[in-house]
Amino acid sequence: MLSAQNKGMEQLKPVLQQLERHEKLMVIQFLATELARQEELLLVPNASYPVWSPLEAYGASDALLELLVKPQTETHKSFLM
Numbered sequence: 459m460l461s462a463q464n465k466g467m468e469q470l471k472p473v474l475q476q477l478e479r480h481e482k483l484m485v486i487q488f489l490a491t492e493l494a495r496q497e498e499l500l501l502v503p504n505a506s507y508p509v510w511s512p513l514e515a516y517g518a519s520d521a522l523l524e525l526l527v528k529p530q531t532e533t534h535k536s537f538l539m
Contacts, residue, residue, distance in 0.1 A: 474485065501507075512518065 474482065477485065
């Protein structure tokens with residue numbers, strides 16, 4: 459059974475397919491603007507948000523260095539071929 463949202467989408471698809479190219483571009487622009495507006499609501503003014511940085515990811519750099527230094531085994535060779 460289709461939900462109300464799926465029914466709405468199924469009704470919209472044929473209408474969208476019949477639009478002219480420039481009208482479809484206008485729909486895309488409208489939807490992109492709506493998505494951007496909704497995302498702005500997710501951000502709280504004057505709040506701080508953590509951002510991951512590889513600057514101090516020593517474990518990751520050690521693992522990569524180990525892979526570069528270690529000679530290739532048969533499994534590595536077969537994987538690459």
